Amino acid sequence: MASTTESSSPPQEASLRNPFDPDINTPPRNRLHERINKRRSIEENQDRSLIHGFELRQHAERFLLSNDLSSLQEAIDEYSQTRNQSLFTIFKSFTLHYPNAFSFKLIKILKLQPNLQRRSQTVDLLKVEFKNPTSRMCSIILTALKNPLLYSLKVESEEILFRSLCEMIALFTERLYIFSLGGWEELLEYVCDCITGDEKLENQKGLMMLMEFPVNVFQDREFWLNQGNLYRVVLSISKYVSSMDQELKALAYDSSISLILLSNDFLKNEVSNSLLRNLLNIIDQHGEEEVLVNRINRLWELVKLDDGSIFMGKHGEVFWCMIRVAEVEDVSEELKIVSFNVIKDLYDGNVITNLSREELKRVLVVAINMLSCIVDDPLWYDVDHENRLTAGMADAYYRGVFLCNALCFDGDQGVFVPMAIETITMNYASNLDWKLRHAAIFTIGWIAEINFKGDMIQYFDQVASLVLKLLDDLNPRVLWATMQAINCLSEYKDQLMLAEYHLKFLAKLVPISISNSCTCLQLYAVTAIHSLVKQCGLDKISTFGEPIIESLLVLLKHEKQKIQVEAIDTLKSFAVLTPETFRQNYYETTVEALKVIVFDEHSLPGPLISAKCLECMVYLVRKVGPDNFKEQEADLVMESLISLDGKLSNTEYLAKCIIVQALDQICRCPSVSIDKFIHKLVLMLLGSTQPHLDLAVDKFKDDNDKHLVETMIVQACNTFSYCAVRSSIKFSLHTGKVTAMFVRLLGCSSFQIRKASILGLPNLLLSLKVADKKIDAKRGLTFFVVQALLEALKKETDKGFFLNKTDKVFYTIVLRILARCIQTSSSFVNDQLIKVIADGINDTARKIIKIEIEKAQEVVASEDRCESLPTEDTLQEVANLIATTIDTLRDRFILHVDDLMSNAVVFLADDNPDRPIAFAISIFNVTFPLFPDKLPP
Template identity: 20%
Template sequence: MESEFPLELQSETFKVLSSNDDTAMETLFTNLYNNNNQHHQNQNRSKSLTFLQCCKHHHPDLLMIKLFYLLTSSPQIPTRTNAARALNFINPAHLWPKLRPQAQSRLQAHFIKYLTSETSIHVLRLASLILSQTISVIYQNQNQNQNHQHWKEILDFLFSSVNSNDEKLLEFSLLVFASLSQDCRLNLSKYLNDAVKVLHSSFLSSLANSTNPNVQVASFGAVVNLIQFFSEPSLFHELLRAMMVAVFSLLHGYEKSYFKTAFGELIKLVSAEPCLLKPYMSDMVLDSLQIAENNGVSNETRRLAFELVMAMTELKECDQMMMNLPYETVVRLFIVPVKTLILSVEDKLDKEEKGKGVTDGENEKVVDGDDDDVYEFGIKCLKKLCVSFEERKVVDVCYELLMKHYLDSADWKMRHAGITLLTVIAKEFSDEMVLMENFLGEMVTKILKLFQDSHVQVRLAAFTLMEMPINFVQAAQILYHHRFVHAFTIALGSDQDNKVKEQVASAMLFFLKNTLPDSLALFPNVDTLMNKLLSMIKDKGNAKQRSIALSTFNLVAQRCHEVVHKYFANYLLILLEACSDRSSEIKEEAARGIRICAEFGSPSFKPFINMILSELSNLMKDPSRSISENAKACDVAVSAIGRICECHRDSIDRSLIVPVWLSFLPLKDDLVEAKIMHDQLCLMVGRLDKDLLGPGNQNLVKIITVFLEVIEKGDKLATTQTINHINNLLRQFGQNIPPSVFETILLSLNPQQRELLLPFVSSF
């Protein structure tokens, strides 16, 4: 087997590990753990890591013995600290089984003796991890290796230390118990069962009586890790009560890091042993609320306290308890994450502002933050709470909070939090909100008021809500469509913030797409709306706002044909200019607008034909059309040419333009326009359009090829009706075209196309 590391390095590592001189190991530690002179240090650290990995791979026994020796024998605390860090890095559980029994016995004896003499609590904390891993591998393997030596002496030492007055040894033993692996705990059960009462008493004393926060926190870990030994109700009850008292003691008495670690163990306990905790969970919810509602705690502490509730929402065992919580408690539960939104919204907005103008990779870091994003945590909590309670209770709570506290608050952050709460709840319980008496109407009134809010972020959130594809929004749009059209129109002309104006246009476009086609006919002032949209389109300061406005105008033009006639000249010139815009979205919508004008435009379209054809031709020949975004704009331009061929043929050189249009088919990038054009092709073929077929039907092969490509894609490029029409046309070709002609056609197709066509030709 080929060596993983060079022989020269193997020899060097053996020499260092076998030597009585510890200088080389001291240098190794310096390179690994000294942070001075970063650039030079990184090079040395890399070499030292390679050296250590070579030792572990080729001389594991010598490495283990050397590091244990430095840990237990060096007079220097930094050396003992670094030896302990290196042992944890290489993982003693991997190396211990590779030692000979004599070496294991020697190390065991030295280690116990060392523990009683170590003066540094920091070193002992590191050593606790080493010992827990070593004990774990010893007792984990005892059933696999009957000759394996147990280490009963260390268990006796730990039981003695956990009752010791020496706080260093007490904390050390608790840390060891807190880190034992699950397999080890199972195999240790016969030893620990005999000492359950002793451990229970010791852990209880450490939690309730110790004035040392490090001891208290270590006892949390030990209790949680060995909780299976304390499942007897009276034992568990006493420990849990002591833990809750200690948590509040740590919260008020010491720096937050102690509380964070201890409470983290409680959260772990909830997830690991929900059945044991079931009788106490409602009280734990109230305790978590008491912490989270405390104005004197930090956002991090409030979040941590609520993590306990979130852990419960994910457990089946907690379902009934959550459902049975009193209404007042549910209200309090929802207020906590909403308060988080209020307190963190400015930080969120600052992050978004700082994220502007940086590269995409950097923007993800700045805007999205990391797992500690407080605002996003508030949103996540609201979503989880929604899942935990029945619909009616959540909607009732939402109604009370929104109507009494948030949407009419003088503080913009509370109004913003209110609209965010409404958005989250509406995603989950739209149907219940729509059916609840007066809820929809009252919320619509509040939302319309927020459209004109004094704070830009509140307006932005309100318009964003109205773009959500949920039943609540759709019901509001249908039942109160006249109020929304009026409100959108006012906002388009009055809002001075470009981002809000863009969101208004986007929300209005969403509204128009999801309401009945004749809804605009009921709107008492379309001219006002069109003028404001044209004003937005002419404003070249915001490309995205110019694209949404074009889309909206196009949609209105499709539904209100008279609009095209009234605004034709002004609008068409804007569209022609937009065809050469740098934005692919704007070019796409400009071409779509021309297609709509071609469909519904008046005879005044004729004077612009040459300009239109020129701009569309440039779009279709755009060298960047291979890019998917520009490819869609090209498809829409082809569609516009198609409509001109269909509706304004007398104004063009049809014998030239129609074949050019055909040459760009089938369309494959803009699927909406593809279905329109392929249907038009069927209609033209069905009426034996001479300009399309060409002299002597010379374009028939191209037409059949387009049909076959469309069929091959299924319903992606055409509606079911169009595909059926294509099949019928191909069947007619097969019946009416002479076999000799069809044979020529078949030879011009590729094998896959021939296979698709043959079933339509009876003579073959």
């Protein structure tokens, strides 16, 4: 029985092992294997440019282990003479693996005061040692090295070695402070004594040491402030500034900058100001140009490091110091640039604002001289070159632009404008140097542009006369700058027409646009004409209307594409501004000229020109002409546009954008039957937009390209939407593909694209009504669109209401379009979709009211309106969506009315703000008339 009982009992569970049980033996460790792996890991991570391990040990035994210094000295001498890289590798390896022994040996050699070559090389090796961030020197060695190093500094008498020795000791000093080894007051005292002493060599050592000191040195406020050492040093430095000794003066300059940077935390204003005056006084002495450039560059570095405390209240002094440098006769371009770097980075508009007339004139003269820093680069004459307008403009030119803008924006315009016009007229407009004339007329243009409707109006006649005179200049660059000035003056419409300057300008511009041998000038002349006509109107220049149109028609055949483009745009602009005048006098001639360019078998225009001509032709027919295409002409234009698009690459954005715009215009022409083109048109538009559906900001390096693609997609969406209604039967064959594209664009980053796509969805659904599709296909497409809109609604709601104004606008549009789509496609809405709609509406209403209540509670204390609250339009559109849905679906929506009413009851809570209660009442108002029995008790 016992055995039976035992056999029938369940097996005992194995107990968990205690890993700390002393009776359990741990598995044996393979220590040899571990060592091998560790060694291998170390070797893999070692610097391959150095020597390690046993190979380095034999060198260490030779140079470092014995007390004898001769072998190491011989190696240093050999390296100095031969630059043997294998020796230098050994030395660098010592700094990593034997830093204490190696540095100790080197300093012992230095203390012996060997010959100059050996001392110099020893100092360089110590610099390598102390500069090495991976060097592991112990604190005992660091402390022990202080006295020998200080001794070496004191006894050194070779000027050539001062700089390197000071750099090395500064690196060592930084180590001391990093390891908190009590600083090095003996060194600080010696440096101060050197600076304030009478010996030149000692002065040089002290100033160089001060320049190289790490910032940690100035943590010792007791030494620098309480003991008065800082003031001693500053006083002595000020003395060297006025010294005739150029070496000490240079060192005083550099040490002043170092002292300002290093001790800025506890420098008092009068001390900082004194040091800054030192710098400006030395710069004002000018001297050799190379030295002056270096000094101003050092000052610029200080400016860039300033946190606002160093130059506080000193902007004017620095500004005039730099202006005085730039005023020097025959000053180099480099010196102009470095001085204006300081002005630009330390600029304070108040400095310019408070200048007198004579001071403004001095600054203007400097600015014009800077603007004259250009060369006549051949690239400027290449109208097709991308950077032609900036060709030949030196860096100094752009500094002049900055200073000129500063005068125009910040100067007292009542003083500056008349002074500038007078100075330019008298001193520069007739100057023999074309560069100065170029700079002067550019300045006039900027003054006119920036001072629009200001004091410039009083002096307009004087400026316009000057510009008119310079239109006769023989230099192309000056003539171009003059045309740019005309573009600015064209804004002064009343003043132009009062003295008929617009006619006087045109009398000279029209001949230039036709016959000038410089292509660039022809282009800019057309641009200036365009600007004048745009502002004044073609009817105001009727005497030049025909010559201008004739010149533009001639330029349509120009060999340069840019001129052709500008001519087409100008013609189009004329037509827009004065349609009646253009229709009566120039319409037929212009359209015929455009036809010849595009359709003549001997004409070979490029894709862009073809697109521009076709688009202009369609535009003129629609907006200026009879808005009535002959069928044959319409067919030819439509076929040409579609064919032209097929020849373009996906990256020819401008031409594609123009083609899409032209197609949209011709589709909207009442006399054109688009049914026969719908298939080709839809395929072309889909092909043009498909590669860019994921319009990402980072995809386009050029903002202009991004804008063109955005415009093209928006225009394509508008064209699809229009064609879906006008040619609904033919278009319905493509509704599925176009709808899929529109829904995809709902997630685009561009607001304009999202807006265009969502606005077109109701028209796409409208085309389903006449589509030759099965009812299930129509229901499926309706479900797809409505669900996508509900998802977009949810996404916008989840943002938290709302990130910006654009989000609010888009949210309102989604609500409105969703209601229209439900209304349009009610016959294709099944029970499943009705439930999706009801859930989406309820979810949206709950979230909106929740956010409304939370935000309202947040602003109770401040009594300010919260910008992130839903707008009145948003709440109204939600109410309209509910009303439209209930009115459209009626009894089919009855199953979901209870949930809607339950939400509305919650919104009526007494402690809720007024807006949620009003919103709930609006829900009851639209629901009760149709479902009176659903009113909650």
